[in-house]
Amino acid sequence: MKNFHVAIVGAGVIGSSIAWELSKNDLDVVVFEKGSDVCSGTSKANSGVVHSGINSPVSSLKARFCVEGNKMIKPLSDSLGFSLKMIGKFVIAKNEYEAKIINNIKKIGQENGVPDLEIVDENEIKTKEPNISCYQALWVPTAGIISPYEFTIAFAENAAINNVNFLLNTNVKDLKKKDNNFEIKTNRGVFQSNILVNAAGLNCREIVSYLEEPDFNIYPCRGEYLVLDKEYSDLLTSMIYPVPPKELGVLGVHITPTIEGNILLGPSAEYINDSEDKRSTKKMMKTLLKEANEIIPIFPKKAVISAYSGIRCKLASPNEGGWADYRIEESKKTPGLINLLGIESPGLTAAPAIAKEVLRMISKSLKMRPKLNFETRNIRNINISEMSSKKKSDLIKKENRWGRIVCRCENITEAEIHKALNNPLKAQTLSAVKYRCRAGMGRCQGGFCTQHIVRIMEEDFNININEMNLKSANSKLFYGRTREKKND
Amino acid sequence: MINLDIDVAVIGAGPAGLAAAISARENGSKDVLVIDRNSWLGGILPQCIHDGFGVEELGTSLTGPEYSEMYIENAQKLGIDFLAKTMVLELKKNLEIIAINNKGLYKINAKSIVLAMGCREKTRWNVMIPGDRPSGIYTAGVAQGFINLYNIMVGKNVVILGSGDVGLIVARRLKFEGANVLGVVEILPYAGGLPRNVVQCLDDYDIPLYLNHTVTYIKGRERLESVTISQVDENKNPVSGTDKEIKCDTLLLSLGLIPENELSKQIDIELDGLTGGPVVNQSFETTVSGIFACGNCLQVYDTVDILSIGAKHAGKYAAKYASGKNMISNCFVNVIAGKEVRYVIPQMISKPGKILFNLRVENPKNSAVLYIFSGDYEVFKKKLPWAYPSNMIEIEVNITEDIIKSDNDLEVTIDDR
Structure with a gap:
């Protein structure tokens, strides 16, 4: 039975960024992921927004890690290669009443250390976003967009090439604390570790409950999105948010450009019982x-692809107002169990800062020795449509x-499909290809490429x-x- | 960069591209080049292994592969060049094409261009079907390709949404391969495909056709587990209490086709919101001089026979344009789809003569009268014993110089008799 220094449950953005931080050190690390790829849950299906830190109460963990994470994103993007566009966002006020609210958001943002916030009037908005109708808006220049799966994959694949073991399609079925070690029972065997990081997202309560009686509940809250055809990408250049609704602790339905050039609409907010009900x-x-339509009066009707x-993953029920702070802590009852609970928005932005915090926590009990041969691989995919003619010709040669x-x-x-299927995590589903190189994400939704990808999977990768x-x-x-x- | 100078460049080697290329060659163009992104020629035809192709055009019934083979052989005999596995990245107004394949990047200078990019299938999200997102949902054409070109079975218990011709033919094909086809669901009160296909593909195999029904829910977190179908009212809204869950592992979507015009949009070729294809004149020339359009990127045809005839028309005029014999005329008349007419092609006429009109009606009719008016002047009148939206109507009309010079649009309408 292999003994690891650290076992991480869950390869979402939190688990993956922690894995990457740990991989900089000489440690044996394993990550268990029940999905067939990293970034299979909450980390995958969100707005892909780099938040500034204006939306969380002063001195909350959410505010702290969001602001810290926001500052880390640009250098990370440069070194790991995920795409980042700091396009900024407008929080729009439709009337005087809402104008007071955005003024208040501005104040909170400033207290949280968010720079360059500015209240702008309708005319100023119109010069930047001619399709938007509103009264006033808060301009947030430090908000940006990333692709949430590319972001997570960048961490996970970099961790993997630095010897972190990712076990996909692996369910944690039971946990025991024996002596000073955790015994981890999975559908792929039993493992041991000194430290156990619970980054299981919506399943974090289940993981805790194997070891102790949880002192919290998880309230799954579904958010639905619609994706628009790239044809409508010039509808807006920055993100447009309404003032947050009073209930539910969410940000409200917003309109966001994506890294890929689509427009995103959503999310709704609906508390549900079943945390896997992603209908x-x-x-x-x-x-x-x-x-x-209320934000953009000329909103196209048949644009959804x-x-x-x-x-x-909420720690607060709707009756409690829906808002609760993150819990990032070592269990008092089970030393060595590090819980990351209720990591919802702005979790994507906060992830790299949370990972640093977790590293600090682990370094109290495990000695950290920097890995001498630590490697950084830039995962950036350059699409041929972004290349010069000469670059294209040279590459083809x-x-x-x-x-x-x-x-x-x-x-x-085909080169990009090959690269995607050759990923160090050995995730080889159709979605794994899609999330690594965008094949199948366009308006025909795989109508043309699916057969070609299947052919490549079969002929070049021997997948039955x-x-x-x-x-x-x-x-x-x-x-x-x-x-x-x-065979002919 | 590989430079090519040619007379007529055809984008797409499906039936329309092949017919247009052959026609261009037969009408005097020496260097005709056909570009296609797939590794094979013939477009969708090689996967259409049923017969019925060529009946109207050739008086004989061929399978899709036979029909396309015939065209491909003919094209090769005529010395037409092909670039397969080649994607056109850019189209320019000066008739330059940038294309890419595994030999490199191409710059193709043409004297005229024929667009024959075909169409794509509508997806689940074009009609916004709610529910889960499992595997096992395919468009009918994709499924047909897997079965017929790759011998891959897409499912065992199948529901088909949409009764267009592709859906009907794939229903029968799946039955042949041993699948249970549990039903074809159609939101309209009538089948979308040709009446002969309803009989030969569904009735003959006892496959139920649910008219006035649609799929209202998709269930399954991994592979598809079931779909819910519901009856719809006259406004196509589901009627509550009529839900019926059908256990199945596969849902095929035959929801209609969207003409492919990404390249046309690149150079602002004017598109017709009704056809989804370029606005063309009597020669199938688009609003960008020297660029012609044909096949399913111009309008979605019912049969390949009529499509090929139209494509030959485009090829002929592309050849004329390439040889410099084009008639530039700034005087034209607009053709308008009037009452009860879904669309009409051509959308403009700049030259007098016998003009072929293609049009579709909005609603099914038992006996109707088709009129073409120029202002108050009745240009044309024809009694139709019946008219269905699924059957394209073709008429030939003599258009005089006076009609073109008049200030009035030409309006095509359908009246009940």
Whole structure:
């Protein structure tokens, strides 16, 4: 039975960024992820926003880690290669009453240390965002966008090349504390570790309950999104947020450009019982379009190319107002168990700062020795449509797969599909490809590229068609062959 | 960068591209080049292994592969060049094309260009079907490709949404391969595909057709587990209490086709909101001089036969343009889809003569009268024994110089008799 220094449960953005921080040191680290890829839960399905820190109460952990994380993102983007655009955001006030609210948000933001906040009037907004109708707005220049999966994958893949073990499709089934070690029972065997990091997101309570009686509850809160065709990307250049609704502790339906060039609409906020119920509902789809129409009167009607939903991991029920601070702490009852509880928005932004904090906590009990051969791999994908003619020609000469486009919406080449399937985490589902190179994300939603990706998976990676999955282990794509393939 | 100078460049090697290229060659163009992003020629036809192709055009019934083979052989005999596995990245108003394949980047200078990019299938989100997002949801054409080109079975218990021709044909195909086809669901009160396909693909195999129904929920967190279908009222809204859950592992979507015009949009070719394709004149020339359009990127055709005939028309005029024999005319008349007419092609006419009009009606009719008016003047009148939205209507009309010079638009309307 292999003994690890640290075992992390959950390879969302929190687990992955912690894994990466730990990988800088000479430690044996393992990450258990029940999904078929990292970033399979809450980390994947959100707005992809780098928050500034204006929305959390002064001196909360949410505010602290958000502001700290915000400052870390740019250097991280430069070294790890995930895309980042600091496009800024407007929190818009529709009337005088809401103008008071945004003034208050500005004050809180300033106290949290958010720089350069500014109240602007309608005319100023119109010069930047001619399609928006409002009375006043708070301009937040330090807000930006990332792709949440690219961000998480950057951490996880960098951790993996620095010898962190990622075990995908691995469920933690039981936990015991034996002597000074944790014994971790999974569907793929039993493991041991000195420290256990609970970054299981929506399942964090279940993990705690194997070891002790949890003193908290998780209230899953679903947020639905709609994705618009890139054709409408010039509707806006920055993010547009309403003033946050009073209840539920959420930010309200906003309109956000994405890194890929689409426009995102959402999220709704609906408390649900089942933390895996990621359905899209007719009601919310209608509501989202209606609310978008209020912000952008010329909002196009038939622009939706996809929809998804994500589940917030809330520590507060709706009766309690929906807002609770993060809990980032070592269990008093079970020393060595580090819990990360209720990491909802702005969790994406806070992740790198939280990871540093967790490293500090672990270094109290484990000696940290910097890894001498620590490597940093820039994961940036440069799409051929962003390259000069000469660069394209040179690349094709070197590696002719760069000349074969397989995703016609996003202009993704066979070379990029190969790179995606060769990822160090060995995630080889159709979604793993999609989240690494965008193939299948465009307006035809895989109509053209799926067959080509399947061909590449089969011919170049020897994956049996019966073992090809869309995402999770049982989301099979096919039911065998109609007749056997002849070798001719 | 590889430089090519040619007479006529055709984008897309499906049936429209092949027919247009052959016609351009036959009408005097020496260097004709067809570019296609797939590794094969023939577009969607090689996966359409059923027969019925060529009946109207050739008087004989061929399978899709046979029909496309015939065109490909003919094109090769005529010395037409092909670039397969090649994607057009950029189209320019000066008739320059930037394309890419694994040999490198191409700059193609053409004297005229024919757009034959075809169409794509509507997806789940074009009609916003709520529910989970499991595997097992395919568009009908993608499923047909997997079955017929790759011998891959997409599912065992199948529900099909949409009764367009692709949906109907794939229903039968799946049945042949041993799948249970549990039903074809259609939101309209009538089938979307050709009547002969309803009989030959559904009735003959006892596959139920649920008219006035739609899929209102998709269930399954990993592979699809079931779909809920509901009856709809006259406004296409689900009627409560009519829900019925059907256990299945596969949902195929045959929701209609969207003409592919990303390249057309790059150079601001004017598009018709009704057809989804470029606005064209009687020669199928778009609003960018020297660029012609045909096939399913111009309008979604019912049959390949009629599509090929139209594409040959475009190819012929592209050849004429390439040889410098184009008639530039600034005087034209707009053609308007009037009452009960969904769309009409061409959308403008700049030259008198016998003009072929393609149009579709808005609603099914048993007996109707088709009129074309120029102001108060009745240009054309024809009694129609029946008219269905799924059947494109073709008429030939003599358009005089006076009509073109008049200030009035040409309006095409349908009246009940």
